[in-house]
Amino acid sequence: MRIDKDLVEKIAHLARLQFNETEKVKIEADLNRILDFMETLNEVDTSMVAPLIYMNDEVNVLRKDEVIQTITHDEGLANAPKKDTDYFRVPKVIEQK
């Protein structure tokens, strides 16, 4: 598998990242180098193996369905880069006609 510039741009968009042209060249080379390394896994026969998904063997870990307020509205907004009294603020999302 070779990653090319188009794929770098596609992955970057999926990850909501962006790179300038110089960075794209570097990340393309880095990703290919690391993928070559990851592809050694193809040497392992896993045809009869189920993927390991959960690391814990507890089943149905439940707690009482009680409503508790762990943080306040103000605390929820406390670290926002931009906010008003009640809401997070973002740049305008919908274009004005």
Next chain:
Amino acid sequence: MRTYHSLEEVRADLLSSKTTLVSLVNYYLQRIETYQHLNVFLHVYADEAVQRAEAIDAKLKAGTAGKLAGMVISIKDMICYKDHPVSASSKILKGFKSIYSSTVVERILAEDAIIIGHVNCDEFAMGASNETSHYGNVLNFADNSLVPGGSSGGSAVSVQADLCLASLGTDTGGSIRQPAAFCGLVGLKPTYGRVSRYGIIAYASSFDQVGPVTKNVKDAALILEVIAGKDEFDATLSSKAVSNFSNLQAPKKNMRIAYITETIETEGIDPEIKAAMYNRVKALQADGHTVEPVSFPYLKYAVPTYYVLTTAEASSNLSRYDGVHFGYRSPNATDLESTYKLSRSEGFGEEVKRRIMLGTFVLSAGYYDAYYAKAQKVRRIIQEKSNEILSNYDLIILPTTPTTAFKIGEKTSDPVQMYLADIFTVQAPLAGLPAISVPETTHSNGLSIGIQVIGKRFGEQEMLDFAHYLTQNH
């Protein structure tokens, strides 16, 4: 003030009034000031540490002090502490203040530990040398031209340089054990599901565990005893009972120990580390234990498996940094998409972006089965084969690292070389097993060599007893 090597020593001097906790805290604060160039602490909580010391001095007099009274501790910049900054050593969380405390912080405070500050680490714990931090690298106290290891490099050096007695770090692929080995300390990664991850900044959630860095096994066992156990806020936690780990016992007479041939008979291992391992094998045999070589041919697949899975989990976990709800927002953002893209691209460092890209790729349509599902299958094989060894033996021993601490900048140009620094430490978290690194001997270059013990699932007690015995029998 003398240099303390254990909580027991501190407690003895406090009880006989040779010193007070206030003077001990002041001593550490002074050293933190003196050794600022090591770049260990991101935030020092001087006033509150002194205030807590006064209160705990009074409790000690009254005989009402908790298990960790006398322990001055630093916490990695991945661990939330209410009303205190935490940033994962990343620009994207600069200025962030925790609105709640992690369970581990609640528990150590309830037992009267004193948190003296937050310490530096690799950005989002992604690194093996503490060189990816937005706040610059941490220097190894033994030799300032060397890395301390990572990602819990600040944790390790805070203890190594006697800036506090112990530290809480996090271990995903070796981030506690590798820096502990590089700095001549004890580093413990508990069984997955032993310690709550609530309030820990997430990197790879099926791997991450909090654990201590200390100067001896008993202090590590004591901290584990305090932080381990069921927590309503983390559903992956085991309901298994937590024993008094710090009540260390001599291991049984005829232990069955396996050592993994591939970790010793390998290219790239320092010959003195290899010799140290064989010396230990002989010494254990002479002491009446059965110590045998086992083959673990999957060792070479451990690091690639680890990086497929952890980058995938990281790409998902780090999607929460969106420039909207908390953390850094780019001043150049003009709409929603550029808020996401610019905030993330300007806020994350190079290694973090590389891992998010890899993780996004291995999870993306068309590549998921070939990379992500494949690695999950190899993970199962690694877990089953590791458990198979542990069904025939009590414990596994192996080197913690193939080399002693390396030079700053030595591995930064090639990500694969840096990833291979984790070669001996990723097996335990891939299999969900507990592991501990303890100092084994000193290399002719003057640096510490660590030895690692892997225990059975939830077999921390046996592992700690044995690790303690190793440190007592050189």
